[in-house]
Amino acid sequence: xxxxxxxxxxxxxxxxxxxxxxxxxxxxxxxxxxxxxxxxxxxxxxxxxxxxxxxxxxxxxxxxxxxxxxxxxxxxxxxxxxxxxxxxxxxxxxxxxxxxxxxxxxxxxxxxxxxxxxxxxxxxxxxxxxxxxxxxxxxxxxxxxxxxxxxxxxxxxxxxxxxxxxxxxxxxxxxxxxxxxxxxxxxxxxxxxxxxxxxxxxxxxxxxxxxx
Amino acid sequence: xxxxxxxxxxxxxxxxxxxxxxxxxxxxxxxxxxxxxxxxxxxxxxxxxxxxxxxxxxxxxxxxxxxxxxxxxxxxxxxxxxxxxxxxxxxxxxxxxxxxxxxxxxxxxxxxxxxxxxxxxxxxxxxxxxxxxxxxxxxxxxxxxxxxxxxxxxxxxxxxxxxxxxxxxxxxxxxxxxxxxxxxxxxxxxxxxxxxxxxxxxxxxxxxxxxx
Amino acid sequence: xxxxxxxxxxxxxxxxxxxxxxxxxxxxxxxxxxxxxxxxxxxxxxxxxxxxxxxxxxxxxxxxxxxxxxxxxxxxxxxxxxxxxxxxxxxxxxxxxxxxxxxxxxxxxxxxxxxxxxxxxxxxxxxxxxxxxxxxxxxxxxxxxxxxxxxxxxxxxxxxxxxxxxxxxxxxxxxxxxxxxxxxxxxxxxxxxxxxxxxxxxxxxxxxxxxx
Numbered sequence: 001x002x003x004x005x006x007x008x009x010x011x012x013x014x015x016x017x018x019x020x021x022x023x024x025x026x027x028x029x030x031x032x033x034x035x036x037x038x039x040x041x042x043x044x045x046x047x048x049x050x051x052x053x054x055x056x057x058x059x060x061x062x063x064x065x066x067x068x069x070x071x072x073x074x075x076x077x078x079x080x081x082x083x084x085x086x087x088x089x090x091x092x093x094x095x096x097x098x099x100x101x102x103x104x105x106x107x108x109x110x111x112x113x114x115x116x117x118x119x120x121x122x123x124x125x126x127x128x129x130x131x132x133x134x135x136x137x138x139x140x141x142x143x144x145x146x147x148x149x150x151x152x153x154x155x156x157x158x159x160x161x162x163x164x165x166x167x168x169x170x171x172x173x174x175x176x177x178x179x180x181x182x183x184x185x186x187x188x189x190x191x192x193x194x195x196x197x198x199x200x201x202x203x204x205x206x207x208x209x210x211x212x
Numbered sequence: 213x214x215x216x217x218x219x220x221x222x223x224x225x226x227x228x229x230x231x232x233x234x235x236x237x238x239x240x241x242x243x244x245x246x247x248x249x250x251x252x253x254x255x256x257x258x259x260x261x262x263x264x265x266x267x268x269x270x271x272x273x274x275x276x277x278x279x280x281x282x283x284x285x286x287x288x289x290x291x292x293x294x295x296x297x298x299x300x301x302x303x304x305x306x307x308x309x310x311x312x313x314x315x316x317x318x319x320x321x322x323x324x325x326x327x328x329x330x331x332x333x334x335x336x337x338x339x340x341x342x343x344x345x346x347x348x349x350x351x352x353x354x355x356x357x358x359x360x361x362x363x364x365x366x367x368x369x370x371x372x373x374x375x376x377x378x379x380x381x382x383x384x385x386x387x388x389x390x391x392x393x394x395x396x397x398x399x400x401x402x403x404x405x406x407x408x409x410x411x412x413x414x415x416x417x418x419x420x421x422x423x424x
Numbered sequence: 425x426x427x428x429x430x431x432x433x434x435x436x437x438x439x440x441x442x443x444x445x446x447x448x449x450x451x452x453x454x455x456x457x458x459x460x461x462x463x464x465x466x467x468x469x470x471x472x473x474x475x476x477x478x479x480x481x482x483x484x485x486x487x488x489x490x491x492x493x494x495x496x497x498x499x500x501x502x503x504x505x506x507x508x509x510x511x512x513x514x515x516x517x518x519x520x521x522x523x524x525x526x527x528x529x530x531x532x533x534x535x536x537x538x539x540x541x542x543x544x545x546x547x548x549x550x551x552x553x554x555x556x557x558x559x560x561x562x563x564x565x566x567x568x569x570x571x572x573x574x575x576x577x578x579x580x581x582x583x584x585x586x587x588x589x590x591x592x593x594x595x596x597x598x599x600x601x602x603x604x605x606x607x608x609x610x611x612x613x614x615x616x617x618x619x620x621x622x623x624x625x626x627x628x629x630x631x632x633x634x635x636x
Contacts, residue, residue, distance in 0.1 A: 016618075016624070019625060078623075087624075132520075144603070179363060179365065184220075194225060197228050198228040200232070201229070204270060204420070209633070306498065386431060387501070390575055396432075407434070408502055409508075409509065412444070421632040
């Protein structure tokens with residue numbers, strides 16, 4: 001398989017990718033900013049190499065506590081890169097992170113006064129998220145989104161869709177939902193409601209757990 | 213053992229819990245929002261199953277850098293859920309996280325001017341912590357605490373007490389204490405003063421380290 | 425080898441350090457606030473003990489997302505303490521964390537308008553970073569730096585230099601550089617440009633990954 005790319009970090013990444021997934025990087029060439037790589041699938045011994053890493057599992061476990069656009073983007077870039085390496089990824093959305101999973105349109109559900117107020121004050125879905133810094137009353141997120149688009153980088157919404165296509169599991173913390181008065185119907189379809197015990201069980205078969 | 217619960221995430225969590233702790237979930241039933249589970253202690257083979265997970269240890273290591281109420285709650289929920297699974301948990305409080313461990317009342321200790329100033333400006337103990345967002349000059353924390361109380365969820369102070377009862381180790385970063393001018397007498401009794409090397413040693417026998 | 429120290433957390437740390445690195449703590453004594461320790465290099469069996477920890481590796485992987493002074497200090501303290509234990513450490517600077525690696529002086533590179541604007545609005549290098557809280561329009565960082573100096577604690581700049589001397593690898597996220605319009609020439613010399621796949625490959629041979 002031959003690949004060409006204009007990203008200067010690509011050869012390093014491809015080498016890492018091959019080392020961890022049991023493929024063989026045959027040759028790497030960098031001419032005038034264009035890298036060419038040749039990769040043989042499998043490790044030549046007729047079977048995938050056992051991945052390096054911790055013995056208990058190579059899954060990835062990502063706790064998304066933050067509801068900031070920049071942190072959500074970081075979380076999904078890591079999740080999608082892990083899935084591309086063939087790893088099982090579980091994301092556990094808790095506290096403000098639940099806002100990332102909210103459907104953009106209002107869903108009619110019965111709520112008490114405080115839950116309604118929370119629902120109004122917090123961003124409804126990924127498109128409404130602010131930045132952790134340089135938010136500038138909403139100009140920052142628009143600017144970052146426009147720059148990412150110009151650089152042909154997926155939007156957060158495309159990243160979420162890709163994650164779901166690639167089998168990344170999206171879990172919502174049931175206790176946070178209870179506290180913030182968010183109902184299952186208000187979250188993206190297919191999101192599972194789980195508790196901390198499930199997140200911890202996922203952590204125990206993962207070699208990386210992040211709190212974002 | 214038979215358990216009933218009204219939390220929709222409960223069966224998923226119970227299944228995860230049993231899988232990781234060597235107990236057997238015999239049956240799970242969900243009727244009209246009430247889940248009934250039957251669990252056999254031990255794995256039926258007369259001994260607890262070896263826990264899945266990384267080879268080096270199933271301890272949990274939590275670095276609490278933040279002094280925000282919401283992040284402290286998240287940290288203690290994870291710590292207590294880990295302890296409930298029979299895992300050893302160490303929490304390392306550093307920088308602003310030290311404020312979580314401060315005694316609520318003023319303790320008379322000799323301090324230089326800057327340390328006194330720091331001591332006054334930073335929240336004295338868990339009850340004074342603010343939120344990482346929607347703090348609204350202190351209304352946010354009051355609101356969250358009141359909602360949690362109405363939902364029968366433990367307060368942060370109850371979570372801390374529970375953690376200590378269950379053997380969660382609370383460590384304070386000695387260097388941060390030195391920089392912020394916080395003395396041992398000002399922290400909750402029984403908190404150990406340690407450095408980064410001890411935190412790292414704990415990390416090396418843990419399958420999950422979080423920076424919160 | 426005999427060591428004396430005035431830090432009350434030192435015996436605990438030395439014990440942890442010896443346990444994880446295969447050295448033997450022979451005796452520890454604490455008199456009037458001065459601790460004396462005697463350590464035998466190696467474990468007496470003529471070879472270093474296999475380190476406890478996860479099977480897949482004892483490397484440390486630190487993702488620096490934040491561009492706050494306090495979080496950068498925490499990241500480098502952990503990195504340097506890990507390196508002192510003989511562990512390989514990789515730091516992956518992404519998003520605002522890239523600012524930590526910027527050269528303090530302006531570097532002449534061709535940039536589009538938005539990249540120039542980003543470059544001006546974000547702190548240029550470690551000396552310009554603000555605090556995550558109590559920043560007080562730049563007074564906070566000055567205060568913390570002055571306190572650290574008085575307590576004989578290394579400055580962030582000294583910590584970065586020490587990390588490089590001790591072989592800590594500093595990686596910059598190529599995608600973040602692209603989005604923020606930061607060029608390789610603007611980062612400290614020797615920093616590598618890599619992508620998320622390389623960070624993940626490092627995570628898979630580490631027993632601790634942190635998102636800071």
